[in-house]
Amino acid sequence: MARRKLVAGNWKMHGLAADLGEVTVISMAAETAAADVALCLPATLIERAVRAAPGFAIGGQDVHRADKGAHTGCVSAAMLLDAGARLTIVGHSERRDAQGESDTDVKAKAEAALAAGLDVILCIGESDQVREAGRAVPTVSAQLDASLPAAITDPGRFSIAYEPIWAIGTGKVPSIADIGEMHAALRERLIAAYDEAGEQVRILYGGSVKASNAAEIFAVPDVDGALVGGASLKPSDFLPIVGAAAS
Numbered sequence: 001m002a003r004r005k006l007v008a009g010n011w012k013m014h015g016l017a018a019d020l021g022e023v024t025v026i027s028m029a030a031e032t033a034a035a036d037v038a039l040c041l042p043a044t045l046i047e048r049a050v051r052a053a054p055g056f057a058i059g060g061q062d063v064h065r066a067d068k069g070a071h072t073g074c075v076s077a078a079m080l081l082d083a084g085a086r087l088t089i090v091g092h093s094e095r096r097d098a099q100g101e102s103d104t105d106v107k108a109k110a111e112a113a114l115a116a117g118l119d120v121i122l123c124i125g126e127s128d129q130v131r132e133a134g135r136a137v138p139t140v141s142a143q144l145d146a147s148l149p150a151a152i153t154d155p156g157r158f159s160i161a162y163e164p165i166w167a168i169g170t171g172k173v174p175s176i177a178d179i180g181e182m183h184a185a186l187r188e189r190l191i192a193a194y195d196e197a198g199e200q201v202r203i204l205y206g207g208s209v210k211a212s213n214a215a216e217i218f219a220v221p222d223v224d225g226a227l228v229g230g231a232s233l234k235p236s237d238f239l240p241i242v243g244a245a246a247s
């Protein structure tokens with residue numbers, strides 16, 4: 001079945017008021033794009049970005065599993081929605097690593113965000129040691145199984161991002177064959193989990209996506225878009241990737 005592609009930018013810990021103009025330029029191009037486009041921004045910038053780019057999909061980069069409470073420094077789904085966000089990333093490897101987030105934590109975050117009304121991009125991916133040991137597909141499949149929400153009511157609101165850790169911010173990208181093998185395996189797991197709805201969940205690729213490699217990656221079966229870090233900060237880098245998804 002045809003799935004409309006999603007190109008989501010992840011600004012990570014980048015972005016000040018002075019960068020809101022970039023959000024506006026990207027949002028204007030997104031209006032006529034043939035793919036869905038979103039930007040996941042630092043929490044501090046979300047509300048101003050929503051004002052600067054009304055109607056455009058602005059997201060957070062993480063969410064707490066609880067609605068509110070004694071969790072210093074954390075942001076809940078209700079807070080993201082209150083700021084005008086429509087989606088959030090969960091389980092990015094930089095959080096799994098640096099904050100010690102487990103698959104169980106990521107599953108709880110995804111369930112909380114979906115229940116609150118946010119769309120979710122759930123990240124998974126293997127280390128270089130796992131890839132070199134030839135265990136990438138079983139390892140990432142198990143990570144997916146353990147991180148997936150128990151149920152999804154609207155598969156269009158839920159995406160997976162396959163992001164090999166060794167490809168993030170490094171300029172290294174898996175071979176097209178390796179991306180295809182992984183996305184096909186993940187599709188099987190999604191169908192096993194959700195039956196036909198698993199066909200409609202988008203599986204994004206992430207890790208050093210650039211204008212120069214996007215078209216080749218988007219042509220792989222079961223690649224339904226991209227999660228883009230470094231190349232999402234400037235419209236001149238990001239919009240050609242959006243264009244590749246649309247063609």
Ligand code: PGA
Pocket residue numbers: 010163167168169170206207208209227228229230231
């Ligand atoms: P990158 O980051 O595009 O800079 O490799 C991707 C990500 O971490 O989501």
